[in-house]
Amino acid sequence: MKTSEGEIFEFSGLFMKKETLKKSYLDIVDFYYKSAMPGKRPLQNIESIKRTIDDNFLKIKGIEKLCLYRGWVEESKKDPNLLPVWNSLLKKNMIEKHEKKKFGVGYNFYKAINTQQNYDAIPTKTEQSEDDKKEEELFNKTAKYWDYLIANNRPEADRILEEANIKAAMISRSPMKKIVDSASDKGSLSSQKIIMSFVQIILQADKTHLAAIKSGDFRVTDFDELKKQEAKNATIF
Numbered sequence: 001m002k003t004s005e006g007e008i009f010e011f012s013g014l015f016m017k018k019e020t021l022k023k024s025y026l027d028i029v030d031f032y033y034k035s036a037m038p039g040k041r042p043l044q045n046i047e048s049i050k051r052t053i054d055d056n057f058l059k060i061k062g063i064e065k066l067c068l069y070r071g072w073v074e075e076s077k078k079d080p081n082l083l084p085v086w087n088s089l090l091k092k093n094m095i096e097k098h099e100k101k102k103f104g105v106g107y108n109f110y111k112a113i114n115t116q117q118n119y120d121a122i123p124t125k126t127e128q129s130e131d132d133k134k135e136e137e138l139f140n141k142t143a144k145y146w147d148y149l150i151a152n153n154r155p156e157a158d159r160i161l162e163e164a165n166i167k168a169a170m171i172s173r174s175p176m177k178k179i180v181d182s183a184s185d186k187g188s189l190s191s192q193k194i195i196m197s198f199v200q201i202i203l204q205a206d207k208t209h210l211a212a213i214k215s216g217d218f219r220v221t222d223f224d225e226l227k228k229q230e231a232k233n234a235t236i237f
Helices: 018-035 046-052 055-076 097-118 130-152 154-172 177-183 189-205 207-215 225-232
Strands: 006-011 014-017
Touching (some): 018 055, 130 207, 154 189, 189 207
């Protein structure tokens, strides 16, 4: 998510700005160099590791991994011998039972010092802006209108559905193909979601349909040939 203050990383209600996330990783690296036995320290020198903690590192590791690392650090402060070898730690899988405990320790650490103190101004998932409410309301009205159109004006519904299928197929042949391939297998639920998203876009891009959707007067479903051609040629990108 983006804010006026830059990029915010979010994980399960825990928010961190990019620089805060980066600093947190550097704190852990410093701790290892100061506390761990030489054989457990990172293989690279500390400055080399600091240079590798860039944007890509943050996206790959993220807050979830950071919480795991921090949990190990917090539980090992009294006994540095408990610290794992750094390179092994980077490969740890949080599914294992004993690691879940350490993950929780790290999560609570950042939750306590960051969430409330630094990010009160960031809306939580339970808060919904007026724009979000309007968008959700329009989505629900469009879904109801589509059901009405199928039942009462099947030729127009079939025309829109055909256009939606064409648009979906166009995306699958575009440079985005690798992204949508897994979600656009013929007959899959996700494929239907993609098509229905285009149905929504097409309906809302048509002034006559949009007026009917917003007014709730779903009887406005008759169109002359000119209107049909206009809707068919409407640009939705």
